Amino acid sequence: MVRHFLRLSDLSATEARAVVERAMALRAHRDPAYRPFVGKTLAMIFTKNSTRTRVSFEAGMARFGGHAMFLHAGTTQLGRDEPIADTARVLSRMCDAIMIRNDSQADQETLAAHSRVPVINGLSDRHHPCQLLADLQCWFEHRGDPRGKIAAWIGDGNNVCHSWIEAAALFGFSLRIATPKGYEPDPAVVASAGRCIELCTDPVAAASGADLIVTDTWTSMGQEAETHKRLAAFAGYQVDRALMAHAKPDAIFMHCLPAHRGEEVSAEVIDGPQSVVWDEAENRLWAQMALLEFLWA
Numbered sequence: 245m246v247r248h249f250l251r252l253s254d255l256s257a258t259e260a261r262a263v264v265e266r267a268m269a270l271r272a273h274r275d276p277a278y279r280p281f282v283g284k285t286l287a288m289i290f291t292k293n294s295t296r297t298r299v300s301f302e303a304g305m306a307r308f309g310g311h312a313m314f315l316h317a318g319t320t321q322l323g324r325d326e327p328i329a330d331t332a333r334v335l336s337r338m339c340d341a342i343m344i345r346n347d348s349q350a351d352q353e354t355l356a357a358h359s360r361v362p363v364i365n366g367l368s369d370r371h372h373p374c375q376l377l378a379d380l381q382c383w384f385e386h387r388g389d390p391r392g393k394i395a396a397w398i399g400d401g402n403n404v405c406h407s408w409i410e411a412a413a414l415f416g417f418s419l420r421i422a423t424p425k426g427y428e429p430d431p432a433v434v435a436s437a438g439r440c441i442e443l444c445t446d447p448v449a450a451a452s453g454a455d456l457i458v459t460d461t462w463t464s465m466g467q468e469a470e471t472h473k474r475l476a477a478f479a480g481y482q483v484d485r486a487l488m489a490h491a492k493p494d495a496i497f498m499h500c501l502p503a504h505r506g507e508e509v510s511a512e513v514i515d516g517p518q519s520v521v522w523d524e525a526e527n528r529l530w531a532q533m534a535l536l537e538f539l540w541a
């Protein structure tokens with residue numbers, strides 16, 4: 245049966261841990277002679293901007309001997325209303341996997357349902373599972389196994405937050421989520437993770453004693469018209485030095501990037517000694533190559 249990766253919980257806890265461990269091994273050894281993907285092609289469909297997701301898949305495929313094909317959806321026939329199911333039928337006869345970044349988890353599910361090859365979510369309105377493989381790799385690398393530890397999500401209960409919720413359930417850590425009222429994560433995603441999730445509106449309560457602080461933009465792609473309303477709603481939710489001081493002294497700071505210094509995070513935090521954001525970004529490459537190895541095994 246073809247395996248897809250549309251949300252983090254498409255992997256079991258054992259599988260997710262194995263992919264992250266494999267990503268750590270790939271990064272640690274960096275063997276230029278290791279080219280397991282010779283002859284393989286990855287199609288990458290984007291309806292939204294990207295720096296890290298595109299480059300990590302493309303550079304990773306090149307490094308591992310394969311080929312990645314960037315498809316701006318608007319310049320394909322998707323942009324002229326060819327059904328996504330037909331796109332899946334055709335691409336999956338020519339390529340070995342399909343990555344898609346769009347604003348519809350439902351469309352990704354349709355794509356997967358009609359694809360003969362693995363479909364990978366490179367970000368949707370609902371989830372960003374590739375990001376969490378990289379983030380978990382980064383947490384392991386900097387501080388060891390996150391099991392039993394505490395992470396604090398500060399800000400918007402968005403797609404990345406949903407994937408953090410699924411990560412908490414799979415990797416056995418607690419996740420405290422501080423959002424303004426009206427910006428909470430989807431209750432169904434929260435409920436699916438069980439008791440490891442705590443919701444609140446107070447960033448200090450969430451951050452107190454935490455091992456890791458994480459945030460994301462207040463205005464995700466596609467929400468630009470709400471920018472002013474969001475800036476007002478999220479005032480007081482910036483991760484700054486004062487908030488970091490409530491976490492454990494050795495707490496690390498993560499952000500999927502792109503970051504907005506002076507909004508969701510202060511420059512002194514993201515550019516400071518507790519920030520691991522550049523390792524986190526680099527890990528997109530290693531984690532996704534480990535994921536492709538798993539999906540193609």
Ligand code: CP
Pocket residue numbers: 293294295296297298367375500501502
């Ligand atoms: N974090 C992330 O997905 O970055 P890009 O939007 O640059 O791909």
Ligand code: NVA
Pocket residue numbers: 367402403404460461463464465500501502
């Ligand atoms: N929540 C952000 C993540 C970007 C990588 C967005 O959806 O735009």
